[in-house]
Amino acid sequence: MIYTKPHYQIALTQLHGFGSIKTKQLLQSVENEAAIFNLPLKNLAQQTGFSLNVLKKMKREEAIQESGKLLDLLEQHKIEFIFYTDPRYPRRLKQCEDAPLMLYTKGNIDLNNTRFVAIVGTRDASEYGKRICSELIQQFAGTNIVVVSGMAYGIDITIHQLCLQYGVETIGVMAHGLEIIYPQLHRSTAMKMLEKGGLISEYPPTTKPDRENFPMRNRIVAGMCDATIVVESKVKGGSLITAELANDYNRDVFAYPGNIFDENSEGCNVLISTNKAHLIRSGADFLKKMGWDLEVKHPVQRSVFPSLTQEELHIVRLLETQGQMNIDTMAMQLNVPSSALSVLLFQLEMNGLIASVPGNRCRLV
Structure with a gap:
């Protein structure tokens, strides 16, 4: 079989014992992706500095064979992929040392748009949190801001749905393959997002939503954005992990304050009180602090009245x-x-x- 550059790129994500950081180190020492699979192991060890024993364990023959099956699967399900060296790869995420080697994508996505904002929060969103989301997304309508979240229950899905309602481009970062929508209840929202935004994942199409994937997903949410906004959050959970990662990546972090006796606001209040997040009270606050307080080009129009109670x-x-x-x-x-x-x-x-x-x-x- 004749292997192409896409084969080698996908195979790099399948190497046994090599994560994104170690694989990038391999790539920096060789001429191209193909060299990692075609050079004699002894020569590869000399060029890369990795020991022969480590290189023997990476199972490169199995990885290149698996790449052909994966390419067929991607074509079958109309899933695109963007390798780390591709100019389409999100430039913000590429600045992060632990950025994934590969992103699988569906939808109409430009991952290097002018402004990206992550909005995250608790899965147990209150009416207070949902009202914050609504005001925030309405402020973003008519701007060139792309909103990123994680498709989870609560704040995440509320944000995605409001973006669809107000015409704001939105991207869902998945903790599993793109042929699976989890939770299943959010499938219709995910399908609508493909028209103006889309879905991305670092995992091959049929990867299941295993528990350990979700914290890993958060680094993509934080890393690909200029800023992260925490709407409502408990003191532990994915939202706080995303905020911590954003701080580690030198991104701006913002949080809405809340009732000190409400556990859903405890995480936000801690971020603010420990100077890990800027306090904001509205979308206008956020835009001003980011220096993005531009006039909205297309004001939101009232939709046709539905049947009202x-x-x-x-x-x-x-x-x-x-x-x-x-x-x-x-x-x-x-x-x-x-x-x-x-x-x-x-x-x-x-x-x-x-x-x-x-x-x-x-x-x-």
Whole structure:
């Protein structure tokens, strides 16, 4: 069989005992990828500085044979791949020592767009966290910001869905192969994301969502972005790992403060109090701190009214007559408990009918 450059590139990701860092060291010492598979092991040891015993264990014959099967699988499922040396590889991520050798991609993706922002948070998102997400993404509408998150429950999927709603390009970084969508509940959102953004993974197409893959995934989320925003987070978990990684990569980190007695805000409050994140209160705060406070080119338009419940219709009519309203005042006027009103407001935001504004207020879009 005649092996091509793509064969050798994929085979490099299959070498036994060689992660991305060691493989990059191999590449720096040879003329091209093919040399790692074609040079006699003794010559390869002399050129690279790796011991003969280590090189014998990498099973390069098995790796190159496996690459052919993987290439066929990628073609079958219409999955593209971007090797570390490819100019399409995200330049921000390439600055990170532990960046993956290969990214598998689906969708309409430019991984070197002008501005990338990671937005992460708890899987147990509260209405407070969801309202933050809605205001934040509306601020990003009409800009050239690409939003990156992890397709998980809670804040992640809320962010992706809001990006779709407001026309913001969004990318999901997966902790498994791209022929698997986990959780399955998010498949429809993932398919819609392929039209304006897409999905990426460092794992071959059929890789299962094993537990150890998720922390590894977070380094890609942090590394490929200019900044990371933590919306709502417990003191332990993936969001805090992503924030720590972003700090390690010298990226800007931002967090929203929250109730000191709420465990969902504890992680954000710790990041802020330990100077590991800048405090922000709105999307406008973030854009200003990043120096991105440009005029929005395409203001969000109110979507066509969906079928509203009687309670939702009362809210819309009240805002039509009052304009911006404080949410606590609205709850009193409508004689609705604040908790129930928050659920109704979130649904109206998701339907593109209202928007949150500073001061615990909202308005019609």
